[in-house]
Amino acid sequence: MAHQRLPAGALRASALLRVTKKPLFKLLQPSSTSSLFFSTSCIRNFAQQQSPHRRSRPQAPPKDSSLSDRYNQLKLAWRSLNEHPRFRTGASVFLIMLYAAAAYAGVQYLSDTKYKATGEPNPYKKREDVERERLNTTSIKDIASESGIDTLTDKDGGADDTTAPTSGKPGIPAPRDTTEIFDQMAREYDDKIWLEELTSHIWYRRRQVMKNVEGDVLEVSCGTGRNISYFDPERITSVTFMDSSRSMLEVAREKFTEKFPTYEHVQYVRGRAEDLAKMAAGSGQKFDTIYETFGLCSHEDPSAALRNFEALLRKNGRIVLLEHGRSTYNSLNETMDKKAEQRVKEWGCRWNLDIDQIVQSSGLEVVESDRYHFGSTYFYILKRAGDN
Ligand SMILES: C[S@@+](CC[C@H](N)C(=O)[O-])C[C@H]1O[C@@H](n2cnc3c(N)ncnc32)[C@H](O)[C@@H]1O
Structure with a gap:
């Protein structure tokens, strides 16, 4: 049979019993004070050891x-580590690299400060960084005034280029600048259009x-x-919002700032799509994606706009368009033609343009x-x- 281990106090009590050969109740008698003290302390000890919640005595601090x-x-440990040749070599290399990085950062900082103070372009800065810095602004830039272009008579602007397949067709309104119409309806534009879009x-x-x-x-x-509701800041590294109407652009800016208050690389440019190539010439800025929704119908010269998109596109970039125009149904086209003039006056758009013809004649390749x-x-x- 396995022996159950008794606590020390209990062992001492049983040893005492064996020595005295006295029954336990005698030991508990008050006459024998020392024995009573001894046995009560044994019982207390035993009870304490058996109790699951026994109190732990305060331990003396180690x-x-x-x-x-x-x-x-620590000094000894450091000395022995320091004597190790591989450690010494590694530490030296690390320190040299650290000093070099600090020196490089210092020179960069000083040169940046100098070029910022003088206003000269920093030749040591990467072109992409300069572009990003330019983008990091929330003011509306006016490319028309920056580049000195505010008419469509410029040859490169292309508005007077008569190859545009958008004018002179029966039923299609004459091209015009619609900016003022949008300037006036900017604040109520969303309220007017949301239900139709939904x-x-x-x-x-x-x-x-x-x-x-x-x-x-x-x-x-x-x-x-x-x-902007579908804007994905994870995939979009910088965005330039552009429109010819300052009021429309203001609404866009308010929306974007509210939805993405911490998004840094955004700029707002007021100007005409027909003048975009001028902007490219000035800054060298190019884009991975140029997109436009329901814009070609509002341009005076949609073909010139497309040519400018092409000029501003990076290699292997994409142009994404969502537009409205002539239908594939003649009956619908007839109705649109009849109401086209009215539509321009009300909505600033020529809704019966042949968008497919404009795209085909642009020379751009259709991916989808x-x-x-x-x-x-x-x-x-x-x-x-x-x-x-
Ligand atoms: C029908 S709204 C479309 C707005 C917006 N893209 C959308 O999907 O709701 C047409 C927009 O084109 C702008 N617009 C008109 N002519 C333009 C031009 N020549 N260059 C750039 N934007 C122009 C107007 O100011 C207006 O904001």
């Missing part, structure tokens, strides 16, 4: 080695556009920023295309000819 002892130990699933098409937008991007004719709403809504992904 003897701590003095601070100087520890310091000496019922015709335009929100879904906007999402489709934004899924194809990435990198450094330019939104042409951003209007009040109706695509689709049509919805009886062929009157057009979706395109385009690339420069020869690009991947």
Whole structure:
């Protein structure tokens, strides 16, 4: 049979019993004071050891080695480590690299400060960094005034280029600058259009556009920023919102700032799509994706706008378009033609343009295309000819 281990107090009690040969009750008698004290303390000890909640006695603090002892130990450890040749070599290399990095950062900082103070462009700065710095602004830039272009008579601007397949067709309104119309309706634009967009699933098409937008991007004719709801800051490294109407752009800016208050690389540019190439010439700025929704119909010269998109596109970049125009149904086109003039006055858009013809004649290659709403809504992904 396995022996159960008894606690020390109980063992001492049983030993005492064996020695005295007296029954326990005698030991408990008050006459024998010492025995009583002895046995009660044994019982207390035993009870304490058996109790699951026994009180632990306060322990004396362990003897701590003095601070100087520890310091000496550390010194010894460091010495023995320091004597190791591989450690010494590694530490030296690390320190040299650290000094070099600190010196490089110092020189960069000083040169940056100097160029910032003098206003000269910093030749040691990477071109991309300079571009990013330029983007890091929330003011609306006016490329028309910056580049001195505010008319469409410039040859490179292209508005007077008569190759545009948008004018002189029966039923199609004459091209015009619609900026003023949008300036006036900017504040009520969203209220006027949301229901129509909801019922015709335009929100879904906007999402489709934004899924194809990435990198450094330019939104042409951003209007009040109706695509901002689908903006993905994870995939978009910088965004330039551009529109010819300052009031529309202001609404877009308010929306974007509210939704993405910490997004840094955003800029707002007021100008005409027909003048975009001038902007490229000035800054050398290019984009991975240029997108436009329901903008070509509002331009005076949509073909010139497309040419400018191509000029501002980085290699293997993409142009994504969502537009409306002539339908694939003649009866619908007839109705649109009849109301086209009225539509321009009310909405600033020529809704019966042949968008497909404009795209085909641009020389851009179609990567993907689709049509919805009886062929009157057009979706395109385009690339420069020869690009991947
Ligand atoms: C029908 S709204 C579309 C706005 C926005 N893209 C959207 O999807 O809701 C057309 C926009 O094109 C702008 N616009 C008109 N002519 C322009 C031009 N020549 N260059 C750039 N933007 C222009 C107008 O100010 C307006 O904001």
